[in-house]
Amino acid sequence: MNYKHIIFDLDGTLLDTIPDLLYNLNTTFSELGLPGKFSTAEMATFLGSGKDEQIRRALNARRLSHEKYFAKVNALLSVYYAKNTNTYTEIFPGIKETLAELKARGVKLYVATNKPDHVAKDVVRHYFGDNVFIKVRGDKGDGIIKPNPKFLNAIIKNINDPLETIMFVGDSYVDYMSAKNAGVKCAIVPHGYDQKVLSIKDKGVIFLKKVTDIISLDIN
Numbered sequence: 001m002n003y004k005h006i007i008f009d010l011d012g013t014l015l016d017t018i019p020d021l022l023y024n025l026n027t028t029f030s031e032l033g034l035p036g037k038f039s040t041a042e043m044a045t046f047l048g049s050g051k052d053e054q055i056r057r058a059l060n061a062r063r064l065s066h067e068k069y070f071a072k073v074n075a076l077l078s079v080y081y082a083k084n085t086n087t088y089t090e091i092f093p094g095i096k097e098t099l100a101e102l103k104a105r106g107v108k109l110y111v112a113t114n115k116p117d118h119v120a121k122d123v124v125r126h127y128f129g130d131n132v133f134i135k136v137r138g139d140k141g142d143g144i145i146k147p148n149p150k151f152l153n154a155i156i157k158n159i160n161d162p163l164e165t166i167m168f169v170g171d172s173y174v175d176y177m178s179a180k181n182a183g184v185k186c187a188i189v190p191h192g193y194d195q196k197v198l199s200i201k202d203k204g205v206i207f208l209k210k211v212t213d214i215i216s217l218d219i220n
Contacts, residue, residue: 019088
């Protein structure tokens with residue numbers, strides 16, 4: 001079956017955002033006088049389920065009370081989330097070439113991320129401009145985030161082609177479940193943050209050896 005539409009995750013798939021996310025989190029904890037100094041490896045385990053869950057996992061890692069600190073951390077981290085998105089972030093190797101080739105072949109491209117919606121749109125615009133992706137969908141604060149099937153369906157419902165023509169490309173178990181829950185094919189990039197996803201025993205999942213392999217899949 002030909003893939004006519006490809007939806008991409010953002011953090012860990014298109015962009016290496018951990019350096020900025022780590023700076024934001026560590027700075028937030030430091031300014032609040034909380035024990036932070038999280039490592040890159042720790043940060044990778046906090047991602048994938050949205051900002052609120054990132055905060056909860058960080059608090060758990062330092063055995064800090066959610067009731068006492070969540071609201072404070074959330075308020076300050078939200079400020080950094082909005083203003084510091086491209087200081088250290090970089091596009092993963094091979095992504096620009098892959099997107100350009102897919103677009104040249106007429107494949108429709110989209111982004112679905114648990115990053116806050118307004119931040120996601122700003123980040124995508126900064127790194128990729130306005131003409132690569134048809135739609136960018138982020139967390140709108142309505143409680144609907146990946147892997148809830150309603151999240152990807154917000155994009156899929158506007159696609160007038162069979163589900164078999166749609167692929168979701170991500171880097172995590174959450175991304176795998178998002179695709180599965182929405183009834184579309186899933187491909188996992190090799191450079192992602194969630195190494196546990198590599199242990200999935202599902203013959204329907206495509207594990208890419210390099211991101212440019214997307215181009216050689218059965219597309220148009």
